[in-house]
Amino acid sequence: MIVESVELKDYRNYEFLDMNFNEHVNIIYGDNAQGKTNILESIYMCSTSKSHRGSKDREIVRFGEDESHIKLNVLKHGMKYRIDMHLKKNKTKLLNFLELLILFSFLRKILIL
Helix, strand or coil, X not given: CEEEEEXXXXXXXXXXXXXXXXXXXXXXXXXXXXXXXXXXHHHHHHHXXXXXXXXXXXXXXXXXXXXXXXXXXEEECCEEEEEEEEEECCCCCCCCHHHHHHHHHXXXXXXXX
């Protein structure tokens, strides 16, 4: 799987971020507490539907905002996929059986290592 781009809106310390990636090697660098791990977390979140930090959605939404958005564009086996995730501060995730089947089917397509 190749991550082509990620767009963040009101995600942790980012008011807005639109980042494109090279298909080979990408280096994300900066001072401490500038959001490098937040970028990686957002990609992981779109791939697994949960944070590697164990954070709740309300902790991920930027301070003072009610919701956050992640848009991830990936390429896998020549097919382009767009994952659009909306996180709300005061709402829990509820998935019914059909949504779970669709989610598991999709996650099988974009397995990350």
